[in-house]
Amino acid sequence: MLRMNSLMERWVLTCRRELLDRVLIWNTRHLLHTLREFEVHYNTHRPHQGLDQAAPLRAVPTPITEPDQINRLSILRDDRLGGTLHEYRHAA
Template sequence: MWEILKQAGVDPAPDWASTTWADFLRSQADALLACDFIETITLNGQRPYILAVIEPATRRVRVLGTTAHPSPSWVAQAIRNLVMDLDDAGRRARFLIRDRDGKFPALMDEILAGAGIKTVLTGTRMPRMNSIMKRWVQLCRRELLDRCLVWNEHHLRHALREYEHLYNHHRAHQALDQAAPLRTVPDPITDPEQIIDLNIRRQDRLGGVLREYSHAA
């Protein structure tokens, strides 16, 4: 092999054609999606599963649904709805990162492949390969699920809709220079009088579990 490379004028460096996982994420950020399941428990004893997808480049989150029985047909329909939503939004994704959870059926990968999206599996016991999605799961638990008494699955869906709206439209992200996924950074206040007398309004969601702050018009 070394002789062949030498005759072709190619230096047989050990990593001359390798691509690291970090390089892949940076180069394909605009074309990436990542998904995961979250398990929680309600006050009536149910153990619903939440399926969510995030766009690593924009940090936008889509909660695809909740169910106590994540059957292959349910997951497949949730992915079909995602594909239609992406198409309506003009979003073109090429890869979807997920772990090797048995709740993800083979039909899911077929549906994604039909939409031009390749499934990329993370390594076994390597959650950092899906770190952005895992970080959102931790935020959802810390900011919502661990602070809210969820009565049943219907109440859980309502709470998740409220949190999804807050996360996408109001929650500032350091990775986005304090913008939100669906909101740009507001114009800075330069008038000294406005800086001295700031009029901030608070809007409570879910009885104050979630709070939004904004400048009064």
């Protein structure tokens, strides 16, 4: 129970710092939509130090080992919540 409290405190502080301090919430419906979007971002994209920079619901990406791949590397950015959250990925 004590460990869960610390995990939830960390999540709430992260949510507040990365999202709620940057968004003006209009009503309950907007708040719930914003929190759902942040939850998806947090669990499927945002890197976590304790997981070796992986997201909880995503596997660690394979490292790039060939120099030719690094030269051809391009990055795409996806915006969530109107540009408040940014997600970066390798272009195919």
